[in-house]
Amino acid sequence: MKIGIVGSRFQADCIAGAVKAMPEDGEVVAVASPTEGHAAGFAKRHGIPRAYTDYRELLRDPQVELISITAPNRLHAQITIDAAKAGKHVVCEKPLCLTLEEADAMIEACRKAGVLLLYAEELFFAPMDDCIEVFGDKGQTYADMLMGNALPTYSEVGLGYAVEKAATTRGWTYPVFEEHWNYGFPQEMRHFARCVRGTETPISDGDTGRVVQEVQYAAYASAGLGRTVLLPFRPTGVAKPIDLWKMPERARTTP
Numbered sequence: 588m589k590i591g592i593v594g595s596r597f598q599a600d601c602i603a604g605a606v607k608a609m610p611e612d613g614e615v616v617a618v619a620s621p622t623e624g625h626a627a628g629f630a631k632r633h634g635i636p637r638a639y640t641d642y643r644e645l646l647r648d649p650q651v652e653l654i655s656i657t658a659p660n661r662l663h664a665q666i667t668i669d670a671a672k673a674g675k676h677v678v679c680e681k682p683l684c685l686t687l688e689e690a691d692a693m694i695e696a697c698r699k700a701g702v703l704l705l706y707a708e709e710l711f712f713a714p715m716d717d718c719i720e721v722f723g724d725k726g727q728t729y730a731d732m733l734m735g736n737a738l739p740t741y742s743e744v745g746l747g748y749a750v751e752k753a754a755t756t757r758g759w760t761y762p763v764f765e766e767h768w769n770y771g772f773p774q775e776m777r778h779f780a781r782c783v784r785g786t787e788t789p790i791s792d793g794d795t796g797r798v799v800q801e802v803q804y805a806a807y808a809s810a811g812l813g814r815t816v817l818l819p820f821r822p823t824g825v826a827k828p829i830d831l832w833k834m835p836e837r838a839r840t841t842p
């Protein structure tokens with residue numbers, strides 16, 4: 588599978604690293620990022636043959652079969668729709684987009700173009716006994732998703748990098764090992780490449796991302812209203828999910 592990456596920062600590095608770990612199924616052939624020099628630097632760092640400053644140029648690249656969108660959330664819908672029109676399959680980073688209207692438009696554009704819209708929830712692909720915390724009204728249960736794969740470590744001076752979003756490595760930290768593998772990124776990209784080839788059926792697609800979007804709406808609205816919100820939940824006129832927390836009257840107008 589010939590893959591083009593849109594974006595060149597944190598998540599783009601994860602995807603490039605993930606694809607390198609699955610060379611039998613895919614290869615990154617192009618990257619696009621608007622800041623002068625960033626795409627070229629990323630391409631050099633990862634040995635990618637072509638770099639563009641406009642993602643639309645990447646979409647015109649005839650070698651690219653599948654794109655991975657690692658650009659900011661507000662751009663996911665537009666890039667997906669443009670990619671579908673260009674006949675490229677799409678892997679979209681989470682969250683799928685900002686609104687349910689965008690989710691519907693993305694799903695429809697890909698359906699119409701006959702391309703796959705794959706939703707990059709890498710924890711579906713993370714190994715072993717990784718799990719979640721569940722809180723009920725009469726009890727709770729825990730399972731350790733990532734720390735179960737980490738190394739409990741103490742350092743007085745800090746040790747560089749521990750894991751995504753860990754601001755410090757001084758004192759007790761839980762540095763992850765084999766980070767990409769334990770998050771599931773290579774397994775995810777291998778599965779998506781095989782879906783495009785038709786040998787596997789997507790376990791995470793646009794509809795999956797849309798459900799997550801709806802749950803996000805409901806979670807923010809629940810926080811804003813201070814009460815349980817049941818699904819289905821589809822308020823209109825929402826610009827981004829967090830607005831339902833900050834402006835709970837938006838949720839109250841929902842039929």
Ligand SMILES: NC(=O)c1ccc[n+]([C@@H]2O[C@H](COP(=O)([O-])OP(=O)(O)OC[C@H]3O[C@@H](n4cnc5c(N)ncnc54)[C@H](O)[C@@H]3O)[C@@H](O)[C@H]2O)c1
Pocket residue numbers: 593594595596597598599619620621622625641642656657658659660662680681682707709
């Ligand atoms: N799956 C995960 O665990 C995970 C982890 C981190 C981030 N993400 C998601 O990945 C996406 C990117 O996150 P990040 O932390 O790398 O963000 P970032 O802000 O560090 O990087 C965004 C990249 O997109 C590029 N970009 C901006 N406008 C663009 C455009 N018009 N065309 C092409 N590229 C453009 C930027 O130049 C930058 O290279 C977000 O949607 C985020 O939610 C997912």
